[in-house]
Amino acid sequence: MDQTKEQDEDYGYNLFPDRKKSKYKKGSIGESLFTFNHKCQVMLQFAIETSPYAKLLLGAMKNSGCTVYKDRHFSCEDCDGTVSGGFDATTSQIVLCQNNIHQQAHMNRVVTHELIHAFDHCHAHVDWFNNFKHLACSEIRAANLSGDCSFTNELSRFNFGLKQHHQECVRGRALRSILAVRKVSKEEAEKVVDEVFDSCFNDHTPFGRIPHSKKDAKFAYRDFENRDRYFANL
Numbered sequence: 001m002d003q004t005k006e007q008d009e010d011y012g013y014n015l016f017p018d019r020k021k022s023k024y025k026k027g028s029i030g031e032s033l034f035t036f037n038h039k040c041q042v043m044l045q046f047a048i049e050t051s052p053y054a055k056l057l058l059g060a061m062k063n064s065g066c067t068v069y070k071d072r073h074f075s076c077e078d079c080d081g082t083v084s085g086g087f088d089a090t091t092s093q094i095v096l097c098q099n100n101i102h103q104q105a106h107m108n109r110v111v112t113h114e115l116i117h118a119f120d121h122c123h124a125h126v127d128w129f130n131n132f133k134h135l136a137c138s139e140i141r142a143a144n145l146s147g148d149c150s151f152t153n154e155l156s157r158f159n160f161g162l163k164q165h166h167q168e169c170v171r172g173r174a175l176r177s178i179l180a181v182r183k184v185s186k187e188e189a190e191k192v193v194d195e196v197f198d199s200c201f202n203d204h205t206p207f208g209r210i211p212h213s214k215k216d217a218k219f220a221y222r223d224f225e226n227r228d229r230y231f232a233n234l
């Protein structure tokens, strides 16, 4: 990466304007933001308590010594454009875009997607800023395992298709995520995604399978709990 490029690169922070300014300078629309913020907090709490995807990831992170605390590691903020969330590796915080997330199912998916990044961050010494392959791999895993490409989500986007389609969906979403936060060409991003695709697509940790539905995720969570119980007896 050359010098000029490095100066221009903002790692996607332009999408999260609240990350740059003081939290308390909300201005005259403060009241409506408070309502958005409150709703976001309530949906977040519900996701943490009821989503089997989120529960499994939170449990796995706790086991890896990276316990996630709601107040410390999640932040409901206003974001630009249509982004739903992000993982800020410099603060280990998950950003939830309170102005763009309006439904519980959407919140559950965003929390899961970002928790996968947080899990990778905790687990794998990810070099988000310098190693492009690490970023690509985590985006592939997040798209594959979060339900972003599950059948009902895809149906609602009018993308009818079969199994092959899941892979295409994962590839496409990983590409879009990378292009949103890095100043690289589409070709460059495609090259890296394709290089790491097979190994990262087949890495299902900590789920042990691709959870294609909430039911799958429930089974994965049950297995995870049993695994834990087994180790506790050793």
Ligand SMILES: [Zn+2]
Pocket (backbone or CB within 6 Å): 113, 117, 138, 139, 142, 177
């Ligand atoms: Zn992502």
